[in-house]
Amino acid sequence: MQRMTKHEFQELLDRYFNGIVSEQEKQLVENFYKKLQKTGEGWNSFSDEEKNDLRIEIYNSIQKKKLAPAKSDKPKTGKWMWRVAASVIVALGIGVAYHLQVRSPGSELKYITKSTSKGQKATILLNDGSVVRLNSLSSIKYPGTFPGTLREVELRGEAFFDVKKDTDRPFSVTSHDIQTTVLGTSFNVHAYDSSSVSVALVTGKVKVRSIAEASAFNTSEVYLSPGESALYDGKSGDIKIGPFDKKELIAWKDGIIYLSDASYERVFDQLASWYGVEFQFANEPAEKWEVSGEFKDMSLELVLNTIGYSKGFEFQVRDDIVTVKFEN
Numbered sequence: 001m002q003r004m005t006k007h008e009f010q011e012l013l014d015r016y017f018n019g020i021v022s023e024q025e026k027q028l029v030e031n032f033y034k035k036l037q038k039t040g041e042g043w044n045s046f047s048d049e050e051k052n053d054l055r056i057e058i059y060n061s062i063q064k065k066k067l068a069p070a071k072s073d074k075p076k077t078g079k080w081m082w083r084v085a086a087s088v089i090v091a092l093g094i095g096v097a098y099h100l101q102v103r104s105p106g107s108e109l110k111y112i113t114k115s116t117s118k119g120q121k122a123t124i125l126l127n128d129g130s131v132v133r134l135n136s137l138s139s140i141k142y143p144g145t146f147p148g149t150l151r152e153v154e155l156r157g158e159a160f161f162d163v164k165k166d167t168d169r170p171f172s173v174t175s176h177d178i179q180t181t182v183l184g185t186s187f188n189v190h191a192y193d194s195s196s197v198s199v200a201l202v203t204g205k206v207k208v209r210s211i212a213e214a215s216a217f218n219t220s221e222v223y224l225s226p227g228e229s230a231l232y233d234g235k236s237g238d239i240k241i242g243p244f245d246k247k248e249l250i251a252w253k254d255g256i257i258y259l260s261d262a263s264y265e266r267v268f269d270q271l272a273s274w275y276g277v278e279f280q281f282a283n284e285p286a287e288k289w290e291v292s293g294e295f296k297d298m299s300l301e302l303v304l305n306t307i308g309y310s311k312g313f314e315f316q317v318r319d320d321i322v323t324v325k326f327e328n
Contacts, residue, residue, distance in 0.1 A: 119276020
């Protein structure tokens with residue numbers, strides 16, 4: 001990774017005008033200039049969020065193409081206008097905030113995939129110092145070393161992220177059609193099903209956007225503040241913001257089973273996932289359930305005895321099969 005100074009950015013522009021840049025470098029210059037044209041006022045007109053978005057936009061453009069051999073063909077007619085723009089861009093100090101990833105042709109990132117089975121959880125320390133707590137039946141894919149200017153991971157299932165702050169390298173989590181981007185913060189992503197993905201922010205600020213094809217009729221990008229969650233509807237493509245119960249949503253990462261007015265279906269689904277068992281029912285409860293409580297570091301038998309005493313059911317555990325019979 002190479003940090004570009006103002007002088008290096010000027011040299012990049014000079015090479016661009018002379019037609020001797022790689023495809024990556026070409027994309028870097030052209031995407032940046034397109035963005036600059038839209039503002040009309042230069043770098044100082046961008047907000048911090050826009051600057052960060054621009055970093056991501058440039059990086060994503062570079063990542064889409066492999067490093068290509070330098071081109072020697074002469075610049076097309078009209079490129080002289082870029083020479084004028086170059087002096088403006090460099091005068092504004094553009095370039096000093098960017099990193100350009102340089103990798104030799106043929107070199108590839110080595111990715112690591114960590115998965116959890118039913119009833120299992122895992123804590124993963126990434127090489128940038130960020131910590132990921134992976135819930136059961138979940139998987140995360142990430143590079144052994146983050147390259148360039150963007151830290152990217154892929155998640156399926158659920159995880160809590162405590163991201164190490166790095167203002168020069170945004171952290172991005174892709175879960176099905178949703179991408180969550182931050183500089184440094186803590187948040188929870190629940191993405192077991194592509195049709196419904198939720199992101200809940202605990203500290204800091206995040207941007208949540210849909211990477212699926214958007215339309216004019218839905219909200220495909222939102223910013224969250226602490227205490228807010230974003231819920232993505234895969235059918236409509238819409239993202240909605242709302243509050244969330246912090247304890248209910250992320251108690252799992254602290255080893256706590258948290259139930260709040262939970263139905264019996266919700267109770268046993270959660271216990272099945274938590275302990276890695278399967279429930280079989282001899283009958284159904286005669287009345288509607290509403291169970292509330294917290295269970296920390298307790299065995300399955302103890303949890304079932306506690307709930308069964310108040311709600312009236314008997315159970316039998318054989319290996320990973322639990323048979324339940326309600327008292328009606």
